[in-house]
Amino acid sequence: MAFVPNHCYVAKNTILSMQKSLLKINEPDYEQCLADLFNGHAAAASPSCIVQPRTNAELQQAIRWCFEEDRKICIRGGGHSKQAAVDGAVMLDLSKHLHQVTLLDDGVHVKVQGGCNMGQLLRVLKESKRMVPVGTHPTPGFGLLCMGGIGHIGRSHGLTIDHICELRGWRSNGEPFLLHADKEDGNAWQMMRGAAIFLGIIGEATLKTSTRQPLQVKRTRDPLDRLWWWIQTAESLPKSWSCSLILGTPPDQNTAAVLAMAVSTMSDDSTTETTDLPHQWMANVNGQEELPNFNLPLQNGESEPEQSMTTSRYERLKTRNYSLSIPKGHGKELSDRLTMLMHQRPNQHCRIDLQHIGGAIGEIPIEETAYTGRGCEWSLVICGVSPPGCSQDDTDQANQWADQAFDLLRPMAQHCYIVERHPDSPIYQEQLKLAYGPLLEPLKQLKHQWDPYNRLALLETQ
Known part of the structure; x- marks a missing residue:
């Protein structure tokens, strides 16, 4: 049954108690909080206010206040999402205070607060020689954790969401929820692992960890015409290895290239099966947090020094991203279309990543979670980039290129990994259909129960 506003939820002094x-x-502090966001669109937004709750009780109080005052909510965890800050919404910044990581007494499970990013999680687990598979970068937060979590060891260890054992949080009216596999909750447990952004605010997740394993990484920077070879080679690897690719322009040249980054957990079978895999740079590291940056390197294999953010939060790099999941077997056609798109880029900042999936990811029954891309081999991340200071025409061209790339690759895709959403785009409904397939209608029904007034992320085009 849908709920209605109930003003007894919130005392009159709620806003005073949150001062x-x-x-x-x-x-x-408002300006600095927005300037610290990774996503350029979010950094330039103007939320009506920002709440940085210090406790879960204060977070619940803030959610109830938003509901009573008919305010939209946006959530800042890692700060990577375009929707981390939205014009006119109340931004709940969980990263300031709610980022604790606690390994439980059994030494296997870990409790993680909603403001924690994946790098913070790995650093804490490192001390106990434990790990969970995370994405290719350390700074994303619960958006990654609860939507999927595609990373370098996913083929051998699965997605991040596959390690979630329990979720605690609140619906958009402040009503608490507790979800786990053994609890009778209809389809909420399934939907919250892959579609949480539409349904509720997660305050805490419990994950099952595994023994931390050393990794071997092999990297090669090749000309773009080697792309087909790398796709074929990656698709022939055992699940103990992943080989993700980046198509883009290295910082020290003007033409497009391919970075191949192959990663394996160190074990007798995985290290001997791919001894002939070509590489320019190889390293053995102790864990995911020690892997090289997943970016195109300089000619010597080193990463370009990170550039500091501009002083103005309005003058930041902005992107339009789409992520399509594609099964194996499209090698030559996929290579030809990607090569054509790289030659059509409006600027040298635009890139396409091919994150290697399959393996253990496809071994989980598809009905377990709301992530439906388990039968695919690649998660293609299309990134139309507008560099700082560019004109509106330049931005429009980068966005149009990303849209055209989506249209060109869509016929091969079986799934859309919808971490980044564009509810103002005509493509949005196509994104949703690809992301959830037959789960979309049940998801809409659940959203009507959990968030009937659309305080959270939309399942409809704006």
Whole structure:
């Protein structure tokens, strides 16, 4: 049954009790909080206010206040999403205080608060020689954790969501929920692992860890005309190895190239099966947090020094991203279409990543979670980039290139990994259909129960 506003939820002094956690427009801390966001679109947004709750009780209080005051909610975890800050919405910044990681007494399970990013999680687990598979970068937060979590060891260890054992949080009216595999909750447990952004605010997740394993990484920077060979080679690897690719322009040249980054857990079978895999740079590391950056390197294999963010939060790099999941077997056609797109780029900042999936990811029954791309081999991340200071025409061209890439690759795709959403785009409904397939209608029904007033992410085009 749908709920209706109930003003007895919130006392009249709610906003007064949150003063220490409340950042108002034009205040220095408000400006700094937005400037710290990774996503350029989010950094330039103007939420009506920012709440940085210090406790779960204060977070629940803030959610109830938003519901009573008919305010839209956006959630900042890692700060990578375009929707981390939205014009006019109340931004709940969980990263400031709610980022604790606690390994439980059994030494296997870990509790993670909603403001934690994946790098923080790995650093804590490192001390106990434990790990969970995470994405290709350390700074994403619960958006990655609860939507999928595709990384370098996913083919051998599965997605991040496959390790979630329990979720605690609140619906958009402040009503708490507790979900786990043994609890009778209809389809909420399935939907919250892959579609949580539409349904609720997660305050805490419990994950099952595994013994931390050393990794071997082999990297090669090749000309773009080697792409087909790398796709064929990657698709022939055992599941103990992944070989993800980046198509883009290295920082020290002007033409497009391919970076192949192959990663394996160190074991007798995995290290001997691919001894002939070509590489320019090889390293053995102790864990995921020690892997090289997943970016195109300089000619000597080193990463380009990170550039500091501009002083103005309005003058930041902006992107339009799509992620399509494609099964194996499209090698030559896929290579030809990707090569054509790289030659059509409006600027040298635009890139396409081919994150290698399959393996253990496909061994989980598809009905277990709301992530439906388990039968695919590649998660292609299309990234139309507008560099700082570019004109509106330049931005439009980068966005149009990303849209055209989506259209060109869509016939091969079986799934859309919908971490980044574009509800203002005509492509959005196609994204949703690809992301959830037959689960989309049950998801809409559940959203009507959990978030009937659409305080959270939309399942409809704006």
